[in-house]
Amino acid sequence: MPGCTTMSGATVGGSAVSRTELRTRDGAVAAATADAIAEHRARITVRDPSAVAFRISSANAEQWGADVVGVEGVRYVTEGAPIDYVLAGALVHGRVLLRSRRDEVRLSEGDGFMYPIGAEYHCDCIDPGLANLRMPLSYIARIAEETTGIPAAALRFQSLSPVSAPMRRYWSATLSFIAGQMNAAPTAPDALIAGQLLRLGAAAALVAFPNTSMAAGLTGGAGPESSAVVRRARAFIDAYAERPLTVTEIACAAGVGPRTVQLAFRRHLDTTPMAYLRRVRLERAHRDLRNADPAGKVTVAATARRWGWTSASRFAGEYRQVFHELPSHTLRS
Incomplete structure (x- = not known):
């Protein structure tokens, strides 16, 4: 097909995984590390000096990654810059208020969420423990086109929260599995498994979070060839x-x-x-x-x-x- 490239070395997700981990009590160091996940301005207020701790574990493959973040003893307030990729996660512990121009959600343990794409956001966190996935929007749009027929350019995510309580649980469980494989398994995934984990995360995001592909269905038939x-x-x-x-x-x-x-x-x-x-x-x-x-x-x-x-x-x-x-x-x- 015109413009069709097969088996190029740049397949999203199809690369070995590298891991980094930070443990610190220094808020400035933690904020600088977290800025690599999503650019933001952080304001940190210490609530319990004896309990202050920051833990950030990141696993990175080709154009995507997974993060496990743990913060204790502080209130962590961020003003996030617009992002052009999908950053979706689940709250493991603590409390979080996530607000965009159009939406606001208060998160408790087990809740899934997605940061707004292309818009600034405000996030107010108290002792948060989070797991995140960072995925290219173009890749997810391609999966949506493959599975539903919607043009990739037409994909839009429409809410910060999953569509229902069952989908919230499904997203959290899927994210926990992917983050466990990417960040906590004894050995980092190889290229084949990393690619499959990315596809799993993209498919889960498409069914869990409201988006324009949900109105599309499988229609049509196979031709004579x-x-x-x-x-x-x-x-x-x-x-x-x-x-x-x-x-x-x-x-x-x-x-x-x-x-x-x-x-x-x-x-x-x-x-x-x-x-x-x-x-x-x-x-x-x-x-x-x-x-x-x-x-x-x-x-x-x-x-x-x-x-x-x-x-x-x-x-x-x-x-x-x-x-x-x-x-x-x-x-x-």
Whole structure:
């Protein structure tokens, strides 16, 4: 397709993750570090000198990242500059008032929130503990176009809060999982897993926070050439399953748009391109375990991570459902 670039080295999220961590009692140092997350002017009032502590853990991949912030013993008031990316989080502890020109929310433990895009905001925090995701708006817009058909340029987020209490809980749980993998897992995610975590965060934001894609639905049908589209897409997935592929890249390889490839897979295979990719990766993991020396250095956990599973138990469950045995049994046999 014109203007279609496939497998470029600049795939968002498809890079190794670097981590930084700060622990300090100095508010100025903490504010300077937090300014890298979102540019702001900070006013810090000490409430309990004996309890003052700042902890900021950041994990950064290609154009996106996750942060875990803990502040104790202070009131932290910020005047935030407009941002051009999605910065969404959940409150772990403390109290927060977040206000934009159009909206105001008071947050308590477990509440999800999104900072306004393209507008100044005010945030008044008392002993806050936060987890944040920083994601490119262009990437989320592309996911919205792939999944709903809305033009990427038409995506707008419309509120600081999730659409409902169930979505608030869903967003908080998803964010907790992503931040745990990015910031707290024993080893930082590799490029493949980082890309999948970013896609998970983007998809969660699209269903949790009010936005213009929610009015769009899957309509239309696959054309007469859709079987050829599926063949080309499958060949591409089979060749590059170890890469952090996106629906857009798969569609580009098949010579069509994301919407068309989605509909073609649904019509001919009753699945999605990403679900097909996951099945291919599962089969590759099965092959690796079957061919491994049981006395060698190959492990189930390492194989799972290589093919994109951050949770060994989830990998084992999916593996058993398809191959009717646990991966550890395949490795030993």
